[in-house]
Every structure is written in C-alpha cells, then in structure tokens.
Amino acid sequence: MMMIIEKGMIKVSTTFERLLHWYLALTCLMLIFSGLGMMFHSFNFIAVPFGGLKNLKLVHNYTGLFFIPALLLTAFNWWKEAGTFDLPDDIEWLRKAGGYLWKVDRIPETGKYNPGQKVFFLTVVIVGLAMIGSGLLMLYPEGQSKELINWMYALHACGVVALLPFIVVHIYLGTVGVPGSAALVYTGYTSRAWCLSQCPKWLRKKEEDGTLEIFIGE
Amino acid sequence: MSKKIKLYDATKCTGCRGCQLACKQWNNLPAEQTQNRGSYQNPANLNPHTWLVMHFDEIDAGADGVKWLFRKDSCMHCTDAACVKVCPSGALSYTKYGTVALDQKKCIGCKECVAVCPFNVPQYDTKTEKVGKCDMCFSRLENNLEPACVKACPTGALQFGDEAEMKEIIKNRLAALKGKGHLYGDKFVGGTHMLYILPEQPVHYAGLPQNPMVPASLIAWKEWLKPLSLLAPGAVLAGTFLHYLTKGPKDVRKSLPETKGDA
Numbered sequence: 001m002m003m004i005i006e007k008g009m010i011k012v013s014t015t016f017e018r019l020l021h022w023y024l025a026l027t028c029l030m031l032i033f034s035g036l037g038m039m040f041h042s043f044n045f046i047a048v049p050f051g052g053l054k055n056l057k058l059v060h061n062y063t064g065l066f067f068i069p070a071l072l073l074t075a076f077n078w079w080k081e082a083g084t085f086d087l088p089d090d091i092e093w094l095r096k097a098g099g100y101l102w103k104v105d106r107i108p109e110t111g112k113y114n115p116g117q118k119v120f121f122l123t124v125v126i127v128g129l130a131m132i133g134s135g136l137l138m139l140y141p142e143g144q145s146k147e148l149i150n151w152m153y154a155l156h157a158c159g160v161v162a163l164l165p166f167i168v169v170h171i172y173l174g175t176v177g178v179p180g181s182a183a184l185v186y187t188g189y190t191s192r193a194w195c196l197s198q199c200p201k202w203l204r205k206k207e208e209d210g211t212l213e214i215f216i217g218e
Numbered sequence: 219m220s221k222k223i224k225l226y227d228a229t230k231c232t233g234c235r236g237c238q239l240a241c242k243q244w245n246n247l248p249a250e251q252t253q254n255r256g257s258y259q260n261p262a263n264l265n266p267h268t269w270l271v272m273h274f275d276e277i278d279a280g281a282d283g284v285k286w287l288f289r290k291d292s293c294m295h296c297t298d299a300a301c302v303k304v305c306p307s308g309a310l311s312y313t314k315y316g317t318v319a320l321d322q323k324k325c326i327g328c329k330e331c332v333a334v335c336p337f338n339v340p341q342y343d344t345k346t347e348k349v350g351k352c353d354m355c356f357s358r359l360e361n362n363l364e365p366a367c368v369k370a371c372p373t374g375a376l377q378f379g380d381e382a383e384m385k386e387i388i389k390n391r392l393a394a395l396k397g398k399g400h401l402y403g404d405k406f407v408g409g410t411h412m413l414y415i416l417p418e419q420p421v422h423y424a425g426l427p428q429n430p431m432v433p434a435s436l437i438a439w440k441e442w443l444k445p446l447s448l449l450a451p452g453a454v455l456a457g458t459f460l461h462y463l464t465k466g467p468k469d470v471r472k473s474l475p476e477t478k479g480d481a
Contacts, residue, residue: 036447038306038328039306039444039447040444040448041306041308044307052326053306053307053324053326054307054326054327057326057327057328100461100465100468101461101465138329138330141329141332141333146332146333146334146338147433147435149333150333150334150433150435150436151435153304153330153333153435153436153439154435154436154438154439154443157439157443157444157447158443160443160447161443161446161447161450164447164450164451164454165450165451165453165454167451168451168454168455168458169454169458172458172461172462176462176467177458177461177462177467177468178467178468178470179467179468179469179470180470191470192474193470193471193473193474194470196470196473196474197468197470197471197472197473198470200473
C-alpha cells in the first residue's frame with residue numbers, strides 16, 4: 001500500500017472528508033470495543049486499561065456524545081453521493097453483487113460510490129440513529145416505561161448485529177480487497193485506473209465539468 | 219449446600235414492621251424523612267435505603283366489610299433471575315443458597331437490573347450511582363444465621379430453612395388453612411427463594427405481579443442477539459478471508475484501455 005501522491009493521481013476525497021471519516025471511524029470503533037467489553041463477561045478485560053467497568057461505561061457514554069455530531073455530519077456530507085440511488089444501474093449492480101462474488105460479463109458503471117457502499121452508508125446512518133436514540137433512553141430511563149427501556153437494550157444489540165458485518169466488509173474492501181482504496185482516507189489521491197474501475201461516472205462528470213484535480217507535482 | 223427458602227406467611231403476620239426495621243438495622247440503611255400518606259405503608263415503596271417495605275392494602279370484603287392485607291415486599295430471589303442475566307459486571311450473582319447476592323463494589327450503575335426485574339426490586343441511588351436490594355442477609359447466611367427480618371419476626375410469619383424442610387412446612391400450613399392460603403412464588407421465574415402464603419388471592423395485593431417473568435426482550439438480547447453479534451461479523455470475516463484466497467483482490471488496472479499500461 002503506497003501512500004505517496006504521484007504525478008497524474010486524481011484527488012477523490014477532500015481533507016474535510018478524510019478527517020470526518022476518521023472522526024466517525026474512531027468514535028465508532030471506541031463504542032464497539034467499549035460496548036463489547038460490557039456486553040460479554042469474557043471481554044471485561046477491555047475495561048482494565050480504563051480502570052474498571054464503571055469507567056468503561058463512562059467512556060462508552062461520553063464517546064457516544066461525540067458520535068452524535070460525527071454521524072450527523074456524515075449523513076449530511078455524503079447523502080447526495082451515497083444516500084441516493086442511480087436507477088436502474090444500481091439495481092443491476094446489486095443483483096450482480098458488483099462482480100465481487102461471482103463472474104459477471106458487464107458490471108454497471110458507478111458514480112462516486114457504488115450501491116454496495118450506499119447500502120453500507122444507509123445502514124450506518126439508520127443504525128447509527130437507532131443506536132443514539134436507544135442509547136440515550138438507556139442512559140436516561142427515568143420516566144419511561146420499563147418495557148420500552150428493555151426493548152431499547154435489545155434494539156441496541158440489534159444495531160451491533162447489523163453493523164459489525166458491514167464494518168468487516170468495509171475494512172476488507174477498503175484495504176487489501178481493492179488495492180488503491182485505502183489511500184483515499186489518508187492522502188485523498190488515487191490512480192486514474194482506480195477511478196475508471198471504481199467510479200467511472202464520477203470521473204467522466206468531473207472531466208466534462210473541468211473540475212477534476214490531478215496532481216502535477218510540487 | 220442445599221438451597222434455602224424464606225417463607226412469609228401473611229396469615230400469621232400482624233404488620234408490626236419489625237422485619238422492616240431489622241433490615242435497616244442489619245444493613246446499616248439510614249432512616250429518612252417521609253410524609254404521612256394516610257397509610258401504615260411507609261415509605262410508599264422500596265428505595266435505595268429501604269430494601270424491605272411492608273405493604274398495607276385495604277380491600278372490599280363484601281359482608282365482612284373491609285379487609286386489611288399485609289405483604290412483605292423485598293427481593294424474591296428468583297431461580298431464573300432477570301437481574302443476574304442482565305448484570306454486565308457480575309455485581310448480581312447467584313449464591314450457593316439459591317439466593318441472589320449483590321456486590322455493590324462491582325456495581326457500575328447501569329440501571330439495567332432496575333428495568334428488567336419483574337418485581338421492581340433493585341433501586342438506583344443517584345448519589346452513590348449504585349443499586350441496592352435485599353441480598354437475604356448474605357453475610358448472615360455465611361455465618362449460619364437466619365436473615366435479620368426472620369430473626370426479628372415475633373409471630374413466626376417469617377421462617378427460614380432448607381428447601382425440603384420449608385416445602386414440608388408450607389405443605390402442612392396450606393393443609394391447615396383448608397384452602398384459605400394461597401402460595402405465591404413457586405410457579406414462575408423458576409421458583410423464587412422467598413415464598414408467600416397469602417390469605418387472599420394474589421390479585422388483591424397492589425403491586426404484586428400476577429405473572430412475573432424474565433422479559434422477552436432480555437431473552438431476545440442475551441440468547442439470540444448477543445451470540446449473533448459475534449457470530450455474524452465472525453462469519454463475514456471468515457468469508458472475506460476466503461474471498462481473498464479464492465477470488466483475490468480486485469485489480470483496478472484491468473479497467474484501463476489496453477494501450478495505456480501506466481497505472
């Protein structure tokens with residue numbers, strides 16, 4: 001994985017987007033690990049560096065507070081590019097699983113984000129909102145019916161079941177699965193070949209508009 | 219170690235509240251200012267400093283006028299305890315006596331047990347950020363003593379002993395009451411380790427759940443969603459590894475026009 005910007009590389013993500021990605025990713029990972037540390041007795045050891053489960057709970061709660069703006073910024077920032085579908089191409093892409101799982105003749109061209117990423121994005125937004133809502137009720141249960149609070153815990157666990165598999169796929173395809181992708185959350189630049197393969201519609205549009213940023217050296 | 223049972227026989231109870239006081243005394247629970255609500259039931263409910271409260275209910279008994287009912291409200295010590303299932307820190311646990319102990323040092327104040335208990339027993343203290351509840355005087359049991367409430371009871375309404383022995387006592391008592399005694403506690407949540415013999419049907423007692431159970435949401439969470447939350451990402455992780463080995467990474471250079479080879 002070369003993280004060096006070379007001549008001719010194309011700028012795909014802005015500094016703001018890269019920072020936002022890591023802001024969301026780090027709060028999310030922190031929440032996952034602190035949450036698992038509380039949900040499983042066998043993972044209680046995760047609390048040790050924090051000085052016990054009580055502190056792990058505090059870490060989880062306060063990280064949740066920072067997760068709220070991260071999720072909202074993410075939702076607004078990427079809604080246009082990843083929250084809306086490009087029909088009918090996206091449906092066909094999903095039907096063929098983007099050519100990732102079995103051999104397909106022709107994969108429909110995709111814009112900035114492919115439908116798989118869009119499904120992941122929407123899952124993050126919807127599950128994220130559900131986690132925030134249920135989490136706040138779990139934190140402040142006073143005045144609510146006990147039944148509601150109890151189902152909030154089940155809903156919070158549902159969110160984990162829905163999100164973790166997606167995150168595994170996200171990390172796989174963002175790193176070793178599709179070489180050249182990871183650079184987009186570090187340097188923001190990648191090769192023309194990567195763009196032609198992963199976001200051809202976006203590339204063409206930028207070229208037509210004359211807004212494509214190509215690295216021409218220092 | 220055989221399981222223990224605490225029996226509250228309301229047909230022998232005079233509502234003296236000696237048990238309530240003994241509980242405060244043994245557990246070092248502070249007294250508090252309360253308000254007269256026109257009832258002997260004081261405080262109105264369990265709270266972080268009151269792990270045992272006597273309930274007083276008045277019911278319309280038809281020709282007999284009004285009946286005054288007593289009930290000792292404290293932890294029921296379920297065999298299938300929702301609070302133990304939900305507790306993330308192990309503060310709530312089963313003991314060898316079959317009772318449910320609470321180690322307040324381990325409590326992280328998540329309030330999960332407060333929401334799941336079908337008897338509304340655990341009480342959250344906003345000052346200490348910990349819950350409190352009756353532990354059936356675990357410290358006394360460990361020293362071969364009966365719980366403080368049982369020790370204090372002047373009428374024999376509270377009795378404590380080995381499960382088999384207590385079941386025999388209950389059987390004999392119910393027979394002596396000739397159908398006027400109603401056993402409460404043996405038919406749900408795996409059986410409770412505090413049992414009631416009530417002179418009236420349980421439905422006449424305010425705040426006494428008729429069919430207490432471990433919430434379905436807790437079973438959905440702990441028995442299905444919890445294992446799934448590791449199995450699902452685990453299976454997908456194995457899947458990605460398999461994908462990498464069989465299909466391999468995507469080569470984006472294949473999308474370039476043949477003539478250009480510089481990626």
